[in-house]
Amino acid sequence: MIKKGAKRSRTSEHLSPVLCEPHLQTFADSAVKVAASEDLLIEILLHVPVKTLMSFKCVSKQWLSLITDPHFVRLRNPPSLSASASALFFASSSSKRCDPDYQFIPLDNSSDEFPTPFKTLNFIDDPLGSGISVLQSCSGLLLCASYRAGEANRRYYVHNPTTGQYTTLPQITRKYSKYVCSMTLAYDPVKSPYYKVVCVRRSETSRQHFQIEIYSSQTQLWRVSGQPFIPPEYTEFQNSIYWNGSVHWWNGSIHWWNGFVYGGARFKRRESYTLYFKVEEERVEQLPMPTTPWYRIASYVGESEGHWHLIERYSDFNSVFNVYELKRDYSGWFMKYQVDISDISIQFPEIFKYRCTLDVISLVRRGKEDEEDGSFLVLEIPGGMIIRYNLMDKSVKKLWEFVPDRKLYNDDCLRHVCALPYIESLACF
Template identity: 40%
Template sequence: MQDIKLKIPKFSDLEQPSSARIVDSIDDLLIEILLRVPIRSLLCFKTVSKRWLSIITNPQFSILCHLNPNRAIGLFLPSAYSLPAKPQFDYVPFDKKNPPKPPFKNLKFIKDSSGISVLQSCNGLILCSNSPSRLAKTNYYICNPTTKHYTTLPKSVLETENSKIHGISLAFDPLKSPHYKVVCIRDSVSSPQHYQIEIYSSQTGPWRLSGDDPFIADVNFSKGVYWNGSIHWISTIGNLTSLCYNLDFESLGVMPMPPLPDDQSTTITYFGESCDHLHLIKFSFSTVRFDVYEMKRDYSEWFVKYKVDLEHPDELNYYNFTVLSLVRGRREEDAFLVLAIPGDCKAMRYNIIDKTIEKLCDYEGADEQVYFLNAFEYIESLCCV
């Protein structure tokens, strides 16, 4: 944002300015007030005047709105009854007492007649793709669901060489930069059975290869998680392995994985980030007690952050549940899990610290695995795309 200079208005002796006029005439005071206004209200305030519009839509103002990590306020999930060409989404608000309006039911404001699906959410922005026909190419979009603005990612020159895409991930940290990056994992053109990385930056422009050496890996590239300046991928079954890609140094590395028992029924059921913390949950589907792991920022080890016991036989049958999300807050006691109970088609909020539980909403029935793979956090944001 351009340097702000105090402009104290001069009023004649006959004119008695109101407090509102004085505040409105001093830019930095007005900005300080607007920064304390909920984002959904700021969207309405853009119509107050051209000056307010200029302040609220300034990219630097959007960064100031994110000086503290903004936590998610809800989840959007693929509707069980939507058609592939017309994806619909259910919304699970985290605040049952004061639920916000759903951010969207569909993404029709993205002008693509083949329908839009969500691939990843990252700090207020979402990565989307269309559902192309056999004759059409896949298009990728970066969208801000709060402002309903989006941009179409450019085509890669490697698309003409039939290099299959195995995963594409969004990296965005509004505390560091108003710009985002997209990391694409493709088949190597030069080395069969190997991968190569392409990277796109909203600041510098077109896709380019990152690194010279193709590589081999056994992870799920379709589910990348951005944290601590890197994209992270893990395998969720079999011999658990991991891979992380640092965007500043454009280097690949491996992070440790927590120990798993020999019991083949134990697997990773959640891997995600919340308020700048990376979490992993693993448990057997025959138990209601499990540990929540958190990764140290130096990647030295995972440690047990929470111990969860969902033994509440009088309230719900927790032997059939899916962890949709783990949400952290500014206070330790704000941490909670969002659980899906597929048999009852309910979304529940479980407070990890005080062990309380409440129903958030009912959702349209769907296979629980679909929800596990496709639950995306919604964070309000004014950031530009």
């Protein structure tokens, strides 16, 4: 083997090195055959761990070309609706003066076996000097933004935490940038290697009207989509590290959450429907919400393995969770699971000790439609514990326990926290 920086001889370019030991000579001959067969090399690289694979890009230009080739990426990560989170990022900051911290929690393996992609985002030195936060996780890519910056100056980035690659989005027309309400990433590797970013901003002519603009990674340009529209009252457009329940990408559409609002001594439903935007058709539609009693409130909305879920609980005490799933043709909702926390309190009696409600962090689907024994809820128990609750056999497993600190956790519960799914992806851009 020739060391990096060493000068190759004319002989070494054409002949295999002569080794004294026969078994070493056999090994060298095998290595030469592997290097000479691109198909065999690809077959081997397909089974190499992702972290090692990223290091292998430095071996040679040939290996770099193979690993970053779109065909290899599709072989290694076949586009599928079944992509499921292998870990969660817990993002938090208790002060506008502090950059967000990210606690990486594997859902299956220990933290030693699953290396942490990052603690803080430093893939670029943000020119505004404000740090960077994650707004959204979508099919393995992260939509990021300048953290402490006014909207008119904020920079947006798309980042792949698996490969370390990123791109800086061009700003929309300067005179409209101060009206931006939301940026949402739309990426479906099943349909295209390109992603889009959908911007919702207020119309320059009326604060009641909103306008959509779309950025395409294929054209690298922004363009206005459709006519201004008026959304239902209380529609949540804003992405934020403090709230991960308002904007969702699912089934080729972006969904803006419209839930409940306090009214008098009890909860009152805002609207019987919410909005979604079909990205390919560039059309805003209305989505009816589940019809449930006033005393139930939505505590979680999210997507997993191509399924969109809404979880409701009683407003006074969350003894029972009703988990609804939306049909892919948008024809209606149906109850998928019902969870009674008394099953959990047997193993974790501190649920009642703190007299607090359980917080639903995430719902993770695993397996095929008829094999759901791997699906589970990720819950926070007051006192700093994160657990996973199997929705079929009702088993409980502790994933993590936070130590109280100023930024992420206090004596009672997680503060200002959202959980972002982590999905390994070799997507290149």
